[in-house]
Structures are given as structure tokens and as C-alpha cells.
Amino acid sequence: MVTGGKTTLQEYVEAEWQNKSQIQGLNAVILAIAEGSRQVQQQVQQAALADALGTTGETNVQGEIVQRLDEASSSIFVETLSTSGHVAAIGCEEIEDPVIVDGETGGGFIVLMDPLDGSSNIDVAVSIGSIFGIWKKAPGETVNDDSLLKKGNEQVAAAYVVYGSSTVLVLATQDAVCGFTLDAQSGIYYETHPNILIPDACPYYSTNEGNSKGLDEPTKKAIALLRDKYSQRYVGSLVADFHRNLLKGGIFAYPADLNRRDGRLRLMYEANPLGFVAEQAGGAASTGYERILDVLPKELHQRTPLILGNKDVVESTVSVISGD
Numbered sequence: 464m465v466t467g468g469k470t471t472l473q474e475y476v477e478a479e480w481q482n483k484s485q486i487q488g489l490n491a492v493i494l495a496i497a498e499g500s501r502q503v504q505q506q507v508q509q510a511a512l513a514d515a516l517g518t519t520g521e522t523n524v525q526g527e528i529v530q531r532l533d534e535a536s537s538s539i540f541v542e543t544l545s546t547s548g549h550v551a552a553i554g555c556e557e558i559e560d561p562v563i564v565d566g567e568t569g570g571g572f573i574v575l576m577d578p579l580d581g582s583s584n585i586d587v588a589v590s591i592g593s594i595f596g597i598w599k600k601a602p603g604e605t606v607n608d609d610s611l612l613k614k615g616n617e618q619v620a621a622a623y624v625v626y627g628s629s630t631v632l633v634l635a636t637q638d639a640v641c642g643f644t645l646d647a648q649s650g651i652y653y654e655t656h657p658n659i660l661i662p663d664a665c666p667y668y669s670t671n672e673g674n675s676k677g678l679d680e681p682t683k684k685a686i687a688l689l690r691d692k693y694s695q696r697y698v699g700s701l702v703a704d705f706h707r708n709l710l711k712g713g714i715f716a717y718p719a720d721l722n723r724r725d726g727r728l729r730l731m732y733e734a735n736p737l738g739f740v741a742e743q744a745g746g747a748a749s750t751g752y753e754r755i756l757d758v759l760p761k762e763l764h765q766r767t768p769l770i771l772g773n774k775d776v777v778e779s780t781v782s783v784i785s786g787d
């Protein structure tokens with residue numbers, strides 16, 4: 464594979480954080496996510512051949528049927544993160560309670576993750592992903608369940624991986640948002656999308672139009688305005704819809720409706736990490752009534768409405784929804 468002297472993810476994170484004492488070890492956490500995603504990508508590619516598609520027959524804490532790849536990816540990332548030497552605790556969509564790796568000396572970081580996003584698309588070979596929010600534990604903090612309920616604005620980094628026509632890991636730090644593409648043969652991620660900023664143009668809106676009948680009147684009006692102005696693109700995998708909108712411009716909206724009064728998506732490991740990425744790339748993320756990153760979490764798996772993407776369009780959509 465000719466990589467043309469591109470920077471590897473390892474070179475990037477070591478240059479970014481190696482000498483920043485207050486976040487020492489964050490590079491090891493990102494490399495643990497990268498290694499886990501390399502293993503997940505292999506499983507995703509081989510699942511049908513290895514009879515690893517389909518469900519486990521179990522229902523998770525969300526009340527959703529667990530796909531075998533949901534469980535496999537959860538185990539892979541728990542393993543790579545727990546053995547990184549820098550993760551004190553993990554919150555995971557597929558695991559009801561927090562995984563306390565080592566509350567005392569297990570390292571300085573707390574990771575909240577959606578190990579496999581877009582489960583309904585696994586069996587039909589449509590793009591899926593993994594999402595990670597990373598917080599730093601307070602100095603001297605003994606990590607317990609409540610330690611995972613930090614506001615999104617306290618994240619030190621966030622990342623997602625999209626397993627699509629290529630496998631791309633997007634990493635947002637306090638300084639920049641960068642994309643890295645996996646060379647599956649070598650297992651190495653190379654920087655392919657330096658300094659990502661959401662384009663000012665907004666060609667697309669992403670929402671599940673099938674929910675429109677259950678929306679309240681202001682939200683119905685907000686979605687109608689998007690429908691009148693933009694082209695609809697909806698994959699049904701949040702990561703894939705968000706990644707397209709991040710690179711090409713666009714807005715994603717999963718508002719509350721009559722059947723989902725708190726929305727469908729999860730605050731801690733979908734909205735917060737992607738909200739962090741969006742804001743670092745010049746975009747915005749809102750519940751429709753407040754900034755996602757300001758929401759005070761009450762429980763690990765709580766849901767939230769999510770309006771995410773191009774800043775101007777998010778702000779105008781929110782003003783219609785909230786009536787401000």
C-alpha cells in the first residue's frame with residue numbers, strides 16, 4: 464500500500480499529547496480504540512462468512528435485541544481499553560452497569576462508548592460505526608458509578624469509527640478534528656482528513672421521516688422547513704449520517720416524539736461524543752432546547768433528543784422547535 468509519507472495515528476497522538484502532563488496517557492487510550500476498531504472491522508467484514516450475524520436472543524438495558532456483533536464489539540473494546548493501562552472505568556451501551564477497571568490506580572481516563580452503532584444495518588451490509596467519549600478523572604478521584612456522569616463539556620477528546628466503503632477513525636481533541644483511514648492489510652491508520660471543519664453550505668438533512676406524525680407542532684414546522692430547503696439523506700446509522708454531514712455539510716435531527724418523549728439517542732455515548740466532535744469542527748449540537756454538552760446527566764443510559772451538525776442550521780432549527 465503506497466501511503467505517500469502520510470502521518471500515522473500513532474505519530475499524531477504522540478506528537479499531540481506525549482508531553483502534555485495533564486493528559487498523559489490519552490494517546491494510549493486512542494490507540495486502544497484504534498486497535499479495537501481494527502478487530503471489529505475484521506469481524507464486520509467476515510461476519511456473514513463466520514455465521515456471526517443475527518441476534519444473541521438477549522435484550523439489552525435499552526430494551527433492544529442484541530446483535531451478536533453488538534456483543535462482540537463491546538467485548539473487544541472493553542478488553543483493549545481495560546488493558547491500555549490508562550482507563551479507570553468504562554460505560555457501554557451494551558452493559559447495564561459501569562465497568563470499573565480500577566477505581567484507584569487504573570489510569571486517568573473514563574471512556575463512554577457505543578461499541579456498535581447502527582445495529583439495524585449490520586445484517587444488510589450498510590455502514591455502521593463505534594462512538595467514544597473520553598473524560599479525565601479528577602486528581603485523586605476514586606472512580607465509582609457516579610464518576611461516569613460528567614457533563615459533555617468536560618470531555619478531553621472524542622472519537623468515532625465508521626465501517627463503510629473505507630474504515631475511517633475521526634478524532635476530536637481540544638485543538639482539532641482529524642480523520643484517519645485504516646489500511647486493513649497493515650492494520651495502520653493513516654491521516655487522510657487533516658483539520659476537518661463542517662462546510663458552511665448545508666446540502667443535506669437527516670431525519671427519520673416516519674416519525675413525523677408523532678412530532679409536536681413546532682418540531683413538525685422545523686422539520687418541514689428542512690424538507691423544503693435540503694436533500695434528504697438518512698442511513699439509519701447515526702455515525703454514517705453524521706460523518707457525511709461533517710464532511711459535506713448537513714444537519715441530523717432525531718427530536719422527541721409522542722412515542723419517544725426523551726428522544727431515541729443516548730446522551731452519554733452518542734450525543735455527547737458527536738456533539739464534542741461537531742463543536743470542535745465549528746458545528747453545534749442541541750437537544751432542541753439546550754446545548755447537548757451542557758446537559759447534566761442523571762443516569763448512564765439516559766436518552767436525549769438530538770439536533771446536530773451545521774451551526775447556523777442547528778440554531779435556526781432549534782429556534783423553531785423551542786419557540787425562542
Ligand code: AHG
Nearest residue numbers: 577579580581582583671699700701
Ligand atoms: P444503536 O445501533 O447503537 O442502537 O444506534 C442506532 C441509532 C442510530 O445509529 C440511528 O441514528 C438511529 O438508531 C436510527 O433510529 P431509527 O431506526 O428509529 O430511525
Ligand code: MN
Nearest residue numbers: 577580581733
Ligand atoms: Mn448507537
Ligand code: MN
Nearest residue numbers: 556577579580
Ligand atoms: Mn449501539
